[in-house]
Amino acid sequence: MPLVIHVVPAPDGGGAERLVRELTERLPGHGVQAQAIYYRNPRGVELSEGESSLGLRSVRGLGAWRRLRGALRERGVGDGTCVVHAHLTWPLYHLALLRREIGGPMVFTEHSTHNRRRENPWFRPVERVVYRRYDRLVAISEGTREALAGWLVDEDLSARIVTIENGSRMLPLVQREPRPSGAARLISVGSLSPQKGFDVALRAIGALGDRVERYTIVGEGPERGRLESLVKELGLQGKVRLPGYCDDVASYLHEADLGVIPSRWEGFGLVAVEALSTGLPLVASDVPGLRGVVADCEATILTPPEDSAELENRLRYAIEHLVGRDNVSGAARSRAERFTIDAMVARYAEFYRSL
Structure with missing residues (x-):
């Protein structure tokens, strides 16, 4: 052997x-x-x-x-x-x-x-x-x-x-219902580093106002202090959570309505596959590596990296057209099962x- x-x-x-x-x-x-x-x-x-x-x-x-x-x-x-x-x-x-x-x-x-x-x-x-x-x-x-x-x-x-x-591991699939309030629960997972572009996402979240009920960023890293300062600057203290590192993110993904992957670069996008496996729709950066995982999937929308205004627009569209849709959940799971x-x-x- x-x-x-x-x-x-x-x-x-x-x-x-x-x-x-x-x-x-x-x-x-x-x-x-x-x-x-x-x-x-x-x-x-x-x-x-x-x-x-x-x-x-x-x-x-x-x-x-x-x-x-x-x-x-x-x-x-x-x-x-x-x-x-x-x-x-x-x-x-x-x-x-x-x-x-x-x-x-x-x-x-x-x-x-x-x-x-x-x-x-x-x-x-x-x-x-x-x-x-x-x-x-x-x-x-x-x-x-x-x-x-x-x-x-x-x-x-x-x-x-x-x-x-x-x-990637396939996490349990859950069916998400449309949000009665029209405000979505968003999630990102990854190290708190410049690569992941969470600063870009925070600016987009700030501009979306009441369309976002909560935004959770699961992870730890050197950018924590900078991100916490940006949360205060944008007045998002009651809306943004930074719970730290978690080896099992399934519970966080299951309680979310929409995933956000605002990376400046990615080699593959393991987080994207895990999120899709739960039926979660995504808005993700149009960068090599990640693009090959999520492109042409009905459950995903690609957005230019480092552009918070465009990310805001595409998050708004995703909240209105992807969240809580049965066909979206099935398309997400089907794409994940390729990997x-x-x-x-x-x-x-x-x-x-x-x-």
């Missing part, structure tokens, strides 16, 4: 971490042994038998690299019999430095269409060297693949990219065996 060792900074956080945990749990059912190494576990997430944490305080620097190197040696990596699979920035760089010691196939998954490294074109030659250390590159969407190929501008590296779309976890795991199992 092939062995795959995933390396990712933590067991919780976003789509990359969730993907690793799902693969580690489910791949053995497809004939592929899987383990996961996390640099740290700050929230004390309960780990399974195949998962372990290095107990680091920081993911940066040579100290983290040395600890990771030791952990791989303890697992017998180096005889070429296993696949080592990196996720996110620090594992990408640390494992690239261990290329000769690992010996066997190395894989990196690209989880986003954008990162800060790509804001500096002088960094491109360094990235090419790093990515060449990997035998194959996985993109979680066609938009992510196109963005990575466009950044590297290297035919050999582009040929190494394979697209394996993310899969199941089982299909994703089967693709990865086939991919690992090909290596």
Whole structure:
């Protein structure tokens, strides 16, 4: 049975971490042994038998690299019999430095269409060297693949990219009734970071006035203070909730009438699939990665990113024409079912065996 060792900074956080945990749990059912190494576990997430944490305080620097190197040696990596699979920035760089010691196939998954490294074109030659250390590159969407190929501008590296779309859990479907008051309950889920564009959504919510009963943003991150200040500036204290991080968002999605995904960029849009699986209609940014998930779905409306005025218009339309409609709920669930976890795991199992 092939062995795959995933390396990712933590067991919780976003789509990359969730993907690793799902693969580690489910791949053995497809004939592929899987383990996961996390640099740290700050929230004390309960780990399974195949998962372990290095107990680091920081993911940066040579100290983290040395600890990771030791952990791989303890697992017998180096005889070429296993696949080592990196996720996110620090594992990408640390494992690239261990290329000769690992010996066997190395894989990196690209989880986003954008990162800060790509804001500096002088960094491109360094990235090419790093990515060449990997035998194959996985993109979680066609938009992510196109963005990575466009950044590297290297035919050999582009040929190494394979697209394996993310899969999501299917949450219980609920039927939402039209709101008697005409005011909708809106929800967004994601890290409180500039990428997610929640500041844009707050300005749109402020302009919608009584058309919105409540707006809940489920997540945590460095932008909390800035968002809280914006809520006060817009006079939305009684309408906006910021409950923090929640691993199980089903209850929040079930009590909402409309989802809002105002991201400035997205690699895929796992939150979109989860929301759609409950029958929730969405207004989402028209950006690569996310567009491939929700475009041409009767339950979704796309909107230009970073445009609060246009977001306001499309939220208003969605509240009037999508909320509480039976055909919308069915269309949402049908779209979500294109992106199941089982299909994703089967693709990865086939991919690992090909290596």
